[in-house]
Amino acid sequence: KPEKAMIFGKFFSAFKAQLNKIANFFFESDPIAVMQLEVDQATDRLKEGRKGLEMYRGLVETVARQVAMGKSNASQLEAQIKAHLKAGNRDVAGQLALQLQKTQTELTANEAQLQMHEGAYQNNLLKIQKANKDIVKVRDKIRQYDAELKMSAAEAEIAKIAEGFDVNVTTDFGQIENV
Numbered sequence: 001k002p003e004k005a006m007i008f009g010k011f012f013s014a015f016k017a018q019l020n021k022i023a024n025f026f027f028e029s030d031p032i033a034v035m036q037l038e039v040d041q042a043t044d045r046l047k048e049g050r051k052g053l054e055m056y057r058g059l060v061e062t063v064a065r066q067v068a069m070g071k072s073n074a075s076q077l078e079a080q081i082k083a084h085l086k087a088g089n090r091d092v093a094g095q096l097a098l099q100l101q102k103t104q105t106e107l108t109a110n111e112a113q114l115q116m117h118e119g120a121y122q123n124n125l126l127k128i129q130k131a132n133k134d135i136v137k138v139r140d141k142i143r144q145y146d147a148e149l150k151m152s153a154a155e156a157e158i159a160k161i162a163e164g165f166d167v168n169v170t171t172d173f174g175q176i177e178n179v
Contacts, residue, residue: 031145032146035138038134042132042134042135042138043135046131049131050124052123052127056121056124060117060118063110063113063117067107067110067114070104074100074103074104077103081093081096
């Protein structure tokens with residue numbers, strides 16, 4: 001059975017390579033379609049990044065509130081421990097010290113989680129920024145390529161007019177338009 005799987009895998013790889021050749025042939029004949037595909041892929045990355053931002057923003061806010069509450073609880077417990085130690089209530093201070101220890105452990109875990117979520121949020125933000133730059137760059141290339149195609153078509157038309165009406169090709173475009 002492993003031999004069949006290996007043979008099937010090789011066959012699939014060869015088939016995939018042939019499909020890639022066919023796709024490349026069509027894409028080479030239509031570079032604007034290739035550029036549009038790049039725009040579509042960057043748009044998909046934008047959508048993924050936006051979803052990631054939405055998800056991690058909520059997590060960051062939730063965990064940030066937990067961290068703030070943990071810090072507040074730790075401060076209150078420290079103050080209560082000091083007050084009870086001054087009053088000579090060692091048993092109560094000991095119980096509060098155990099609570100403080102638990103609160104500090106939770107606080108440390110929440111701070112680590114907050115850092116992780118903020119990192120993921122920033123990664124999604126960078127993904128959006130990169131995708132946006134890619135879209136702008138490709139759209140500029142599409143406009144430039146389209147303009148070049150239109151100019152080539154216009155130049156070809158000028159050449160036809162020059163041949164048909166025996167006009168000097170070195171005249172400027174405005175004079176040709178008048179003719």
